[in-house]
Amino acid sequence: MSDIRLDTLGKNFGSTRVLQDVSMSIEAGEFVAVLGPSGCGKTTLLRCLAGFERLTEGSIAIGGSTVSTPKRHTPPEDRGIGVVFQNYALWPHMTVAQNVSYGLKIAGIAKSDRDARVAKVLDTVELGPLANRRPADLSGGQRQRVALARCLAMESRVVLLDEPLANLDVHLRGTLEEEFARFHKRSGATMFYITHDQSEALALADRVAVMDKGRILQFAAPRQLYAEPANETVAGFIGEGTVTGVRNLCPMGGGRAQGELLGHIAPLRCAANQTALPRARITFHPGDLHMVPDQHGIEAHVIRATYRGAFLRTEVMAGPNADIPFTLNIPAPASLTQGQRISIALRDGWVLPEAA
Amino acid sequence: MSLASTNPKRPSGALRLPSALRGERGLLIALVLFVGALSILPLGRLAYAALFPKGDFDAGRIIDILGNRRILEATLNTIYISVAATLVATVVGTMAALLTTLSDMRARTLWIFGFVLPLMIPPQVTALAWIQAFSPASPVLGPLGLALAPGMRHPLYSMGGIIFLLGLYNAPLVFLSVRASLYRVPSSVVEAAQAQGARGFALTRDIILPLARGGIFAGAALAFVSSIGNFGIQAMLGIPARVSTLITLIYQRLNSYGPSALNDMALLALLLAVLTVIGMTITAWLGRRGDSRVDTTRRPARRSLGRWRLPVEGAAWLYLAICLALPLSALLCTALVRGVGQPLTLDTVTFENFANALFHHEGIREAFGTSMMLTLGTVAVLIPVAVALGYVLSWRPGWIAKALNIASELAYALPGIIIGVAMILFFLRPLPFIGTALYGTIWVIFAAYLSNFLALALRPILGGYAQIERSLDDAAQLAGAGIFARLRDVVLPSLAPSVMAAAILVFITAVNEIQTSVLLVSSRAQTIGPMIIFLEEAGSATLAAAVGCLMVALVLTLMILSLIFGKRLPEGVLPWRD
Numbered sequence: 001m002s003d004i005r006l007d008t009l010g011k012n013f014g015s016t017r018v019l020q021d022v023s024m025s026i027e028a029g030e031f032v033a034v035l036g037p038s039g040c041g042k043t044t045l046l047r048c049l050a051g052f053e054r055l056t057e058g059s060i061a062i063g064g065s066t067v068s069t070p071k072r073h074t075p076p077e078d079r080g081i082g083v084v085f086q087n088y089a090l091w092p093h094m095t096v097a098q099n100v101s102y103g104l105k106i107a108g109i110a111k112s113d114r115d116a117r118v119a120k121v122l123d124t125v126e127l128g129p130l131a132n133r134r135p136a137d138l139s140g141g142q143r144q145r146v147a148l149a150r151c152l153a154m155e156s157r158v159v160l161l162d163e164p165l166a167n168l169d170v171h172l173r174g175t176l177e178e179e180f181a182r183f184h185k186r187s188g189a190t191m192f193y194i195t196h197d198q199s200e201a202l203a204l205a206d207r208v209a210v211m212d213k214g215r216i217l218q219f220a221a222p223r224q225l226y227a228e229p230a231n232e233t234v235a236g237f238i239g240e241g242t243v244t245g246v247r248n249l250c251p252m253g254g255g256r257a258q259g260e261l262l263g264h265i266a267p268l269r270c271a272a273n274q275t276a277l278p279r280a281r282i283t284f285h286p287g288d289l290h291m292v293p294d295q296h297g298i299e300a301h302v303i304r305a306t307y308r309g310a311f312l313r314t315e316v317m318a319g320p321n322a323d324i325p326f327t328l329n330i331p332a333p334a335s336l337t338q339g340q341r342i343s344i345a346l347r348d349g350w351v352l353p354e355a356a
Numbered sequence: 357m358s359l360a361s362t363n364p365k366r367p368s369g370a371l372r373l374p375s376a377l378r379g380e381r382g383l384l385i386a387l388v389l390f391v392g393a394l395s396i397l398p399l400g401r402l403a404y405a406a407l408f409p410k411g412d413f414d415a416g417r418i419i420d421i422l423g424n425r426r427i428l429e430a431t432l433n434t435i436y437i438s439v440a441a442t443l444v445a446t447v448v449g450t451m452a453a454l455l456t457t458l459s460d461m462r463a464r465t466l467w468i469f470g471f472v473l474p475l476m477i478p479p480q481v482t483a484l485a486w487i488q489a490f491s492p493a494s495p496v497l498g499p500l501g502l503a504l505a506p507g508m509r510h511p512l513y514s515m516g517g518i519i520f521l522l523g524l525y526n527a528p529l530v531f532l533s534v535r536a537s538l539y540r541v542p543s544s545v546v547e548a549a550q551a552q553g554a555r556g557f558a559l560t561r562d563i564i565l566p567l568a569r570g571g572i573f574a575g576a577a578l579a580f581v582s583s584i585g586n587f588g589i590q591a592m593l594g595i596p597a598r599v600s601t602l603i604t605l606i607y608q609r610l611n612s613y614g615p616s617a618l619n620d621m622a623l624l625a626l627l628l629a630v631l632t633v634i635g636m637t638i639t640a641w642l643g644r645r646g647d648s649r650v651d652t653t654r655r656p657a658r659r660s661l662g663r664w665r666l667p668v669e670g671a672a673w674l675y676l677a678i679c680l681a682l683p684l685s686a687l688l689c690t691a692l693v694r695g696v697g698q699p700l701t702l703d704t705v706t707f708e709n710f711a712n713a714l715f716h717h718e719g720i721r722e723a724f725g726t727s728m729m730l731t732l733g734t735v736a737v738l739i740p741v742a743v744a745l746g747y748v749l750s751w752r753p754g755w756i757a758k759a760l761n762i763a764s765e766l767a768y769a770l771p772g773i774i775i776g777v778a779m780i781l782f783f784l785r786p787l788p789f790i791g792t793a794l795y796g797t798i799w800v801i802f803a804a805y806l807s808n809f810l811a812l813a814l815r816p817i818l819g820g821y822a823q824i825e826r827s828l829d830d831a832a833q834l835a836g837a838g839i840f841a842r843l844r845d846v847v848l849p850s851l852a853p854s855v856m857a858a859a860i861l862v863f864i865t866a867v868n869e870i871q872t873s874v875l876l877v878s879s880r881a882q883t884i885g886p887m888i889i890f891l892e893e894a895g896s897a898t899l900a901a902a903v904g905c906l907m908v909a910l911v912l913t914l915m916i917l918s919l920i921f922g923k924r925l926p927e928g929v930l931p932w933r934d
Binding site for chain 1 (some may be wrong): 832835836838841850
């Protein structure tokens, strides 16, 4: 049993509100990512979950038993969770094997059992030959595997990961992301992954919680987060979303709708209960805008076109006063000059649910 | 209050405690008891005795005592001497810091070692050395024909002499503080000024000094606290010169009147404490908005002194020759002759004084033994306490941690003589449960040392904690390790170098300690620090010089040992290391 229930968490540091009304329900074995800019409270959320911080409000239950309320607090060592810290927190004066076996030693497991278990775990993460090395002699990827091996050895059913890839270079990240996915598959543990990198979150997690200013803005599967953001902040945060206004929004049933963007009808998606509105806010990604033959779309002029290999990232200004910025990707080869006038059309967009 | 409270923090003891007191809560309670019993309660007792001697507040008595002509004079002297000495120390220390951090002076490491060394020598030994250097029968200046004529007043037995020596003695404190802040000046802002054409003096005056201002005033605050509370120099020079200061007045009155003068002296001690705190506050206010940006990646480049290099180096080494070699060689010369004033020749040279000091003089031997025991005991208790307190301060902050830190800092910053008076007051009456008083035994000195030096042990250890990733401890906690297992298995191995440095600092300071011991020593318990003053007062100047030489040798040995074994220490933990 390793499901996690967060119920209306609140956390203050002095008079500063760091977490507010955070509720999440995570299934056993699920891989959840928490995504947000630095300072949004995501690390505090992890520390509350791990038991390093006490709650101001709300409660946390792991595997059905309540571990945190403002009054009751199970210490971290009694929660049966593993944490992979940002810098991996390997004890520099211990060897790889000692790092992995320390928790077993504290638990009073006999040396022979301990050694057998450590050897097995190190083999699983392919670190057997390095058992007697010290952390300083390991590469970044090997250190991460030691940190994971520590969680494996303790048979943690819940593993929290605190921006484990933040300090690594881009090449290593891809490899290590796979490592996490493999670890998740093999251990079946519930994973709770903190990051500020949306590509990491979208690639790894079953569900992603977007956090800002201590609140959870949306908690959904990556695909839904990208295609159907709950509000403007999420829309702007995920996949370079653009938010703009449309007129005469008219739902057409089956989650389809259409509206007028700068005088041109655009096909849109919307929530099932969306009502017709004279004005609404929609969001779309650069890939949803296309260049069309002149006079058939929204008039715009090019501010800047940047060569990005497969496409030209093009920033344009549209609207009667030429003051509404859009970004679109125009497939290469193409050549655009600054000031050039083009026509664009929106092929897809998402109607943001009215803020209650 | 039981004896055990001076030594409460044994893991083995904690394990037997009821569960509510186990683990981190138990640790915190033990720390509160330790600091409370040794710092907060005695200082509280002092304030109570000063203000409510018979149980109620009597403003008339306070005005009477403080308005007394001699006390007024001592107060004004104290203020004048500490402020003037602080100015001297600030100017000398800042110049030394600028020279060693920003110029391409050669043999810098050796020079810094020599410049900081006086700080580690007991002040009473420094004073004795300078007295010998300038005495009419000076063993160094005499042969050079520079000694004073007999009958002339000794120039150091004066207000100016006290200020001069205190200034030189405390210059290294300012040096260390300014150097630390010069290291933090980002190289880019210096380079930007150079790109604008600023160089040399203008660059130093307009860019570097303003950026180091915080460090300069922090150093000045330290120098002020150290000057106002420096018993060794104030007593060795001030008592013969009849320049009375609060600190010497308290010592003399307590010596002549004994415990009957305690309540009045408590008031003077409180006055001294208030002056110390006012001085610190004013300096902190002057240094406010001190720039504290941290840029450890690149330091400003050392600038070439050009054709000034040789003259500047010459002046720097001449300073060391005058301030270090002159007094210390005089001390050594005095220690090597039979009587003060005898010229040192092949015929007169004798090791009798050293032999006496080391083997024959029973008082010295016992005092040395007592000092060693006290010092080792202090180190043995304070280091674990400081490691635990450092843990709480670094990783479990809160108002309790803050209060403990302030109490220990206060006990360290306040002149030792205040702690001495507080300890007498606190331990004068028989203890409950035991029925005997600790006053007059070495236990009261031990308590004073523990109170006085906790902050000293704490600083390098806090520096060590700052270098450890907190997640190392978090990870061990997740692994199920309790607080004591974590301290032993995870914290201590990483902290070891800083712990060594803290132990050495506490050892050197405690072995040199004079101010609290001078009040607390009795026929039953003598320590080595005040011995020099007693020997000098008793007319055995050559024996005093020999003891002084031995103490310098001990300190020097420890400093060099620490350099050899301290290669892995974080920067700035050992003040004498470049």
